[in-house]
Amino acid sequence: MKRMAFERPTEHYDQRLYQVDEQLCSLVKQRKEASNNNPGFPPLEDIAKWAEKYQLYEDQLRSIFDILRNEDDFRPQVEPIHFQKYLPVHKSVENDQCLYSVTFIRQYSNASVVNFNIDWDPDEEENSLYHRFWSLYLGEDYDCRQTGGGGTEGHISYHFIVSPPLPDDISGLELVFSETKAPFEKDSTSLQIVISIE
Structure with missing residues (x-):
């Protein structure tokens, strides 16, 4: 299946978030290396606890961890030619x-x-x-x-x-x-x- 090109969903970006977003990227890399690129999925009880502690939605956290679990899905795809x-x-x-x-x-x-x-x-x-x-x-x-x-x-x-x-x-x-x-x-x-x- 050919992946559709990603388009930026909005022109808006709050520049005050730049350092936080860069830190998120650094933590994702740290998580990948610590798990040897095989993180599994956190127990749902832990996700519920973190959602309450950090005032986040459980569904949002589950989605984030699901995306992090399947990193291979985001590798650039080769389309055969010639x-x-x-x-x-x-x-x-x-x-x-x-x-x-x-x-x-x-x-x-x-x-x-x-x-x-x-x-x-x-x-x-x-x-x-x-x-x-x-x-x-x-x-x-x-x-x-x-x-x-x-x-x-x-x-x-x-x-x-x-x-x-x-x-x-x-x-x-x-x-x-x-x-x-x-x-x-x-x-x-x-x-x-x-x-x-x-």
């Missing part, structure tokens, strides 16, 4: 009456696009696979972002943009797909599909 070629993969893994596969990777000058397919017998599947979410992990050197997908009865496909682009020789690469509890979440369920490329 298609170069397809890298054939043709690998699949069967798990619990579902076939998970990657047939190819599209190479662009600035990124790669991985299509992750799930196929199942719709008559055998009681719970819809449409309401599941996935993340892709290729190692610390790569940013993997799900950008959408779609499907029909018995088939669904997810698209992941990977940057920087993968090498043309992808032998030895492991594509680790983890089912997550919600879109763009880090917390995964126990279901993990590993597709190894020889």
Whole structure:
């Protein structure tokens, strides 16, 4: 999904807030470093206590902490440009009456696009696979972002943009797909599909 450009919502800014706002930025950075960029979410009782102590709204604080928890959502997004070629993969893994596969990777000058397919017998599947979410992990050197997908009865496909682009020789690469509890979440369920490329 392409992120919309942000426009400043108002021309007004009270310059007396400049030092306070800069201090807020410094505290956000300090918080990120102290948590090793994995802050979790404060207990709701603590948020209620802080709201009362500092005369703030609980909903406002919950929103702030939710935004701070998902910093990766705000990283600049790479949009693939200049298609170069397809890298054939043709690998699949069967798990619990579902076939998970990657047939190819599209190479662009600035990124790669991985299509992750799930196929199942719709008559055998009681719970819809449409309401599941996935993340892709290729190692610390790569940013993997799900950008959408779609499907029909018995088939669904997810698209992941990977940057920087993968090498043309992808032998030895492991594509680790983890089912997550919600879109763009880090917390995964126990279901993990590993597709190894020889």
